[in-house]
Amino acid sequence: MDGREHHTFILAASILPLLGFVAAIVLLWNSVVGVSDLVAFGVMYVIAGLGVTAGYHRLFAHRAFKTTRPLKLFFASAGAAAGQAPPLIWTAHHRKHHRVADKPGDPHSPYGGDEPGIRGLAKGLWHAHMGWLFDEDLDADPMRYCPDLARDKDLRWISRYFVAFVLAGLLLPGLIGLAIGGTLASFATGVLWGGLVRFFVSNHVTYAINSVCHVFGRRRFEVADESRNVGWLSLASFGESWHNNHHAFPRSYTHGMRWYEVDLSAQFIRGLERLGLAWDVVRVDRATMERKAESLARVGGGRHVPHAPPKPLAEQRDLSPAGVADVE
Numbered sequence: 001m002d003g004r005e006h007h008t009f010i011l012a013a014s015i016l017p018l019l020g021f022v023a024a025i026v027l028l029w030n031s032v033v034g035v036s037d038l039v040a041f042g043v044m045y046v047i048a049g050l051g052v053t054a055g056y057h058r059l060f061a062h063r064a065f066k067t068t069r070p071l072k073l074f075f076a077s078a079g080a081a082a083g084q085a086p087p088l089i090w091t092a093h094h095r096k097h098h099r100v101a102d103k104p105g106d107p108h109s110p111y112g113g114d115e116p117g118i119r120g121l122a123k124g125l126w127h128a129h130m131g132w133l134f135d136e137d138l139d140a141d142p143m144r145y146c147p148d149l150a151r152d153k154d155l156r157w158i159s160r161y162f163v164a165f166v167l168a169g170l171l172l173p174g175l176i177g178l179a180i181g182g183t184l185a186s187f188a189t190g191v192l193w194g195g196l197v198r199f200f201v202s203n204h205v206t207y208a209i210n211s212v213c214h215v216f217g218r219r220r221f222e223v224a225d226e227s228r229n230v231g232w233l234s235l236a237s238f239g240e241s242w243h244n245n246h247h248a249f250p251r252s253y254t255h256g257m258r259w260y261e262v263d264l265s266a267q268f269i270r271g272l273e274r275l276g277l278a279w280d281v282v283r284v285d286r287a288t289m290e291r292k293a294e295s296l297a298r299v300g301g302g303r304h305v306p307h308a309p310p311k312p313l314a315e316q317r318d319l320s321p322a323g324v325a326d327v328e
């Protein structure tokens, strides 16, 4: 799948889950939801969630750990079944985001517009959430941003047949529904809940990391962008919403850095490590973390830190870097 095909896919992947979600709400209203639907939703939410967070994000984009080939294939397939993008395109956009976060060239910064006030904020949030996916100029060449991954035969193959994995992500919950409910109707509602509704919910949680977590929440670390930690999203996002922590230490396998910062993805990676299935897990030692946090504490820290939002792009000079092949 190339960039143009990805655009067409994004359109379908935005509208169909929305329609599915509306249909599911109507069924829910009429109490037409069974145990098989909830199981299909739960299982698929976890598979897709781990694929995107532990797989696409921490393993591929940031190389936070190493793993076996079968697990690499699982992560790439599960991430593809989440229906956001092929692994090479997703990773290229994400590395580009880290390289120039909230500056010109960031594919999904909420601070890209030039309109002031609430209207500008709403437009920025929409752009960072989903609007960027429809940007005609959207481009991140995998050979430029992730040549290490583009050389991987398995990832190239999964990227090429991405749509088949998305369809499998619809079929599998149908089969779960069929196995539990035993009827064609339970197959159909399994596809609806574990497929379309799950696409809708899990994708909006991922999109919220780019929108909500760059505008609202708390900053623990003084970083060069507007990333924030958002506690209420942490469970649903498998720990990804500790986003200020993540921008401060992009390669860390865990984004939750205090005992109360729930990070299911990190727990999963730790579990794999214990089983000998993950190694070279990147950890940040506590002293380094606390030292970095202190710089923000000195100026007030937390939600109310005096921190001017970045200037609109129109007022900034082009800061795009020339070569960005290294891993964030």
Ligand SMILES: [Zn+2]
Binding pocket: 097, 101, 209, 210, 214, 227, 243, 247
């Ligand atoms: Zn970010």
Ligand SMILES: [Zn+2]
Binding pocket: 057, 061, 062, 094, 098, 246, 250
């Ligand atoms: Zn990242």
